[in-house]
Amino acid sequence: MAQIIAIANQKGGVGKTTTAVNLAASLAVLKKRVLLVDMDSQGNATMGSGIQKNDLLYSITDVLLGEVSIENAITKAEVGYKVLGANRDLSGVELAIAEQEGREFILRNALQEVEKNFDYIIVDCAPSLSLITVNALAAVEGVIIPMQCEYYALEGLADLTQTIDRIQQALNPELQIIGVVRTMYDARNALTRDVSAELEQYFGKKLYDTVVPRNVRLAEAPAHGLPIIYFEKSSKGAIAYLNLAAELLKKSKVKKGNKA
Template sequence: MTTILAVANQKGGVAKTTTVASLGAALAASGRRVLVVDLDPQGSLTFSLGHNPDKLTASVHEVLTAALPVGEAILSTDDGVDLLPATIDLAGAEALLLMRPGREYTLKRALAPVAADYDVVLLDCPPSLGVLTLNGLTAATAVLVPLQCETLAHRGVGQLLTTVEEVRQITNPDLELLGALATLFDARTTHSRDVLADVSGQYDIPVVAPPIPRTVRFAEASASGTSVISGRKNKGAEAYRELARNLDAYWTGGAALQTYDAE
């Protein structure tokens, strides 16, 4: 079965796009067939994987709003993953979808013809809890919440978890909450561990291993149009490779999901 993982948090700057690009590239490097979907009108994932959103004529916007077959919008990337890109036009999709019945299922229906071609589909949800994020959660089999290890990082986590529960009750009863993923983590400080312990204790959710360290390599990779996985060896790339191994063993090998003890 295809695993569809929504990477979601309505707070911006928590490394959602970095996680989708890097995890996708790591899974592809291990032999998995991977599709990444950019659901953010800013098109950051599209840009970070080497495509200019301003020069695209077909994107997820046309797939969702104009019934363009999804296969006609998918692009290849240098990281070995396929990309369903986004452009700024996607900003108008919310209003168009709001007028449609069954709007939460639009993405799920659109992906259905190609989902079986991939082992993993990663959804980069926008930093909001609007119709696009609801589409992502409805289409997904699981959701991962990137969490910045800094003060006030947990703002909005409770609301997101409430939304996940509502999606389970209404549109996707089988949606699995994998847990939080610690990003911008600095193992040298007690502050990072305290933030994780606070979130884990307050919301009773696991923290998926390993935490992703803070490194300038992520910004450098995005600017170059490739993921951090394809660059020089660095601690960020190694962390995402370990995350990929953890998730792959959980999804395909029946192994227990490895978690990080924040205490």
Template sequence: MIIAVANQKGGVGKTTTAVNLATALAAVGKRVLVVDADPQGNASTGLGIGRKDRDPSIYQVLVDGVPAAAALRQTAIPGLSILPADAALAGAEVELVDANRRSHRLADALDSLPPQDFVIIDCPPSLGLVTVNALVAADAVLVPLQSEFFALEGLSHLLGTIERVKAGLNRRLELLGIVLTMVDRRNRLSDQVCADVRAVMGAKVLKTMVPRNVRLSEAPSHGLPALIYDSGCAGSEAYLALARELLERIEGPLALAG
């Protein structure tokens, strides 16, 4: 299954969610590929892929037609690989405008790779052509939503984009769920925002909430997912719970049996 982790707002925990969800899925024996589709390359950093080890990157795959297998990197985590990104990807928005199958470049690249149980795409904080490529390639979208006052602002725009891509380019695309991130249960506003989001979006909001947690912020500077950096912290436990909830939603309640 291919899951695009998307939200056009920055700073909502997209990369943290993509990296740690992928790690949690690998930890239960799934074969997982992370696609770093953000020019900032933070998912690559968070999985220990240095700047000098990203050539070729997803940019060359999308723009120059380099085979995806040539850009594939294995991480230190068993069962988890990555297509890394660097700053060059920022130019892809312009360079793909006149390209053949410009919206399907990522889908075509992933089709050329051996099958994975899960592909997690870390989308850029925009709704441009790279994100459209991710949505065309994906089976489902996971939306991290920060529990702040303007949480719902822009969500309708993203949902509209998902529906347009589904109607015109990828009929199988579905909203897998919304995960509330950076939740501070000591803050009454945070609780109110969470309640408001659930009132508007109903069952699309996942039960698991990711707390505001300093260990989640520290882990990328060590080139590690939080689940490896500190498996016992509240953030790591939340992402393990998120992986379990998503597996149950996707595969049924017996997904983790055995």
């Protein structure tokens, strides 16, 4: 059965979608069966995977509305993993399902139909707390938080941890923060180092050793519809996300061993 992970942060511009796309691609390169679920109406994770969001025959919107099965809505990307894509149609779904019984669990129920086909399901969340994001957090077992090491990022982190606690208590007892990854990292910056030290103190072993540096090639890759490993595999960004994927696999193996 798949390990289902949300990439989430209520603050935008922290490398959330970049992390979702490149973690999915790196896991696929490491021979894992991966599904990337785009839960953001901007559709950036879809586009970053080389899929035209406006050309989708079916999208996550159709799945949430119950108009098509999840298997029929999944698209195979040319970059080694599969995608349940999104586009602007997703922005109207919240009103459509607002009065529906069990509305918070639509994604969870859908993923149960396909999770046996994957090793990892990565869910890219929108940077806002909406019913769509609640659906995502109710469906996963863990959250990876991309964090830019700056002052305002720490403020947003408090809001996100409170949100995760509330959803854990009300909807998903298994939900937990499984990791925090430092993104857009510049070790020359004193504030970056200070915030990084605070994260180490607060999160301990949940803070990934891997840091994702500021990297021009990493920023350019989405414009080409490619994860960084396919755009410039020797870049610092590509190496960082491969290391992050390897670190995730190692922690997953330890977790499975503890369960046994």
